[in-house]
Amino acid sequence: MTTSESRPPQSGSAEPVVRTAAGAVRGRQEDGLAVFRGIPFAQPPVGEARFAAPRPASAWGGVREASAFGPPPPQESGVQGRTGVLDAPEGDDWLTVNVWTPDPDPAARRPVMVWIHGGAYKLGHSGSPGYDARLIARDGDLVVVTLNYRVGMEGFARIEGAPANRGLLDQVAALEWVRDNITAFGGDPGQVTVFGESAGAGSVAALLAMPSAAGLFRRAIAQSVPGTYFSDELARDIGTALAAEAGLRPTAADLSAVDPRRLTAAGEALSAKMLQYQDRWGQVAPTVTPFSPVVDGEVLPATPWRALAAGSARDIDLVTGHNRDEYRLFLALAGKLGRIPDDEATATLRLFAPGPDGDRAYRAAHPGATPSELYERVLTDWLFGMPSLHLAEAQVTGGGHAHVYELTWPAPGQDGAFGACHGLDIPLLFGTFAADLGLLLFPGGEPTPEGEALSARFRASWTEFARSGDPGWPAYGPEQRLVQVLDAEPKVTPYPEEASRRLWEGYDFPELPLLT
Template sequence: MVTVATRDGKLLGAKDGTIAVFKGIPYAAPPIGPNRFLPPQPVKAWGGLRDAHSYGPTAPTGPYPSPLDKLVPEVDIPGDDYLNLNIWTPNPAGRLPVMVWLHGGAFTNGSGSVPLYDGSRFARDGVVFVTVNYRLGVDGFLHLGPGDVANLGLLDQLAAMRWVQENITAFGGDPGKVTVVGESAGAMSIGALLAAPRAAGLFRRAVLQSGAAHHTFSPDTARALGHHLADLLGIPPTREAFADVPFDQLSRSAEELRVAVAANPDPARWGEAAVNLMPFEPVVDGELLPLPPIHAIAAGASRDVDVLIGTNSDEFRLFLVPTGLLDALGDPHLRAAAAGYGLDPDEAVAAYLEEDAKASPGEMLSALSTDWYYRLPAIRLAEARARHGGATYMYEFGWRPTSFDGRIGACHTAEIPFVFDNLDDPALLPLLGTALPQKLADAMHGAWVAFATDGNPGWAQYDSIDRTTMHFDTSSQTRTDPRANQRALWDGHR
């Protein structure tokens, strides 16, 4: 047993060997009742010792759509007090670097309590590690128009980061050496936070895995989506009406909205969501986000924050291989997607065949979508920062498992167990199979620890000339401007 005093009261944690673990720590009041749809409210202090042995409640979510629900680990812990965080520390009396993890899940799913995100290996290597739960879906990212609050999920993340600044010293962390880390929607959240003036001073470094600063909505797009969701529910487009709808019904209707956007991806109706295909994203509301994040970063926002950013080689195969779509999609689908992304279809097909002359239309569409969703936004963020001298490092995760007959590739989420050095999690088996290479985990996990410790993961910074990129695989090495012709294809389009 180990005790720590925070600003709100004392916590009773557990010892796991040499590591102290504290779970379910509230950083804001429960977002229910009068607090629902408000910015995060202060925690009510407690007397005595608060037990911190178990994960607290997680934000309400619906299931991932099939077959992702069998492939992506998820945890559902009911309860109202779900604005909480978890901490692993090797030395509560130390002064160590801190990493704060923001989970992914398309802004509708996920939690910081998934066993894969256990921070023990980071603590083993001298880092105080924190995972965070934040509001999702309607409660976190609904926006109904002028006068309505926006970005509650981002405000939750900021509240958690402020809590870390005020309390992490008690857990052995250095508030001046905080690195925020996120994957997918978590990384896209960080891309937004890099552009948010309110985030200034809350973190010194940032790691963005498979997400950058392009996935946001204009207020008009967010309003159109919110009002359509209200129509699906048969309610007026007001917060009061949404608050009266049972969560299960909210979740089902949000999935209906996602399907409706995907079935008819018309920009005139859905704005940015017509190509993003997610019904909830951060909103450029003019308050928390004065500008689209990539524009703010290009203008110099967060130039003093060190950034490590990267993507996986085959991100989009997660969505095409398990569903069978990789083989079902033909040349018309490929060309329609290229045109939808603003490219000349003939030029796009030629560029992607140049990389793999035997690629099927589905395989090329996967590569095309991987670049649009993930790789090009990461490159644009790195380019924007390079213009202002911000320290920026680029990586690509290229290891391909044998699962799905070797066709799943270095797909979305595949890098996470290597970053955490948690290769023994049985939940990984359906997606990644067995025999995950420890050598790769040593390389990636070690680079993340080094970056959090001194701002240098172990290779040269990214610039617009060499475009140095660390390629992580069973044998990891840097590459210069990988797939340059495909990158150049997107100039002026993404």
């Protein structure tokens, strides 16, 4: 059983010390919170532990300093920090958690929120400035935990001699750490909410379907759930291609011989030429993301939609939703806004729209839409919008409750060109407008008054849900389909994207297959 070694100090007093199951840690007092960074929840997954399921952290003597974020797991380039490069320490201790708490007193028993970051299952780390959780913890008067997990080759490549979904197993290990230790930080292990965005939301959805995660959390928030889950056959084929980029066989023994930081180059190389594999990998090829959770039948027995519809999470309170213009971020970053020709839009509609006549059906449902608008709409629907909506519908089918939202407020950056794009909910939720994506979406990193108000509403809804299971709007149902529209003037309405909902009605997002 864990206990706090000292009561939280007042301003100007000694830094807070808490005893965990593995040893004592010393954090820092910051803005009225006790903050602990870089606490190991598992052993470094290197050496004999490489490509293995996470192992419990080794104990230490004395008091361990917990004032700095742990190193991020090896990953491809593209993570931007304060300096424009990966702004984090180096080292092998990738599997760490960070805690923000108003009061590290075991008697406090505050609700706990556990954040799982996104990044296409190949990028990201909990030390990114955009995930500074102080406002969530302070405004919501609760405990927030953020965590690292293995990404890319280390966490998700399907290889022989290694369990599938190692990144998801890391998340389970972090949740077990929360169960065993969070009381000492003033949290209630029986009141845990997992929340995440993009690949983090895909991870949350997977956790809802994983037997090993059962009982580790009571509530879940999934923001912009990706619909991409690989069949085992597809994942193994992609794993073979990944290993071939390094000149190796797809085995843990072969790949363990290569330094983890060098092996990331294999993922980058394959991402750059995935379109060459479209005849084998189908819809995965244009995503340039060779990593996703694998429906392996053991760690992840079924897709989240099928698992939830069968009742796997009926006792979990769920909030899920998406942003109206998800795919616009990627078009804007590629310089392709408004520049998609009709033949490319047609090919994309035929590849991603449901049913044998998806091109015609989308054009009929969106009369007058330009090729660029159709292209953006179908990719928004396929990748994030409909997977998020259908997760709620599966939860209701399985006997549970779900609340749905749609973010429609346009980001003010570049005169609103980004719209309500993918990732906009991160700076709004965390209030980190001057960090990471916030700098792109908010001119000068400064929110407008509307943005400030919406940011406060995000945190209020999310933290109240963590506390009571009620985010402040009605549950979603098959008749009225009520959702919370988050805009300058938030309102509850029937699901706004009715045209898309009808096009995708009955689709259950099966695992993506190997085509040949």
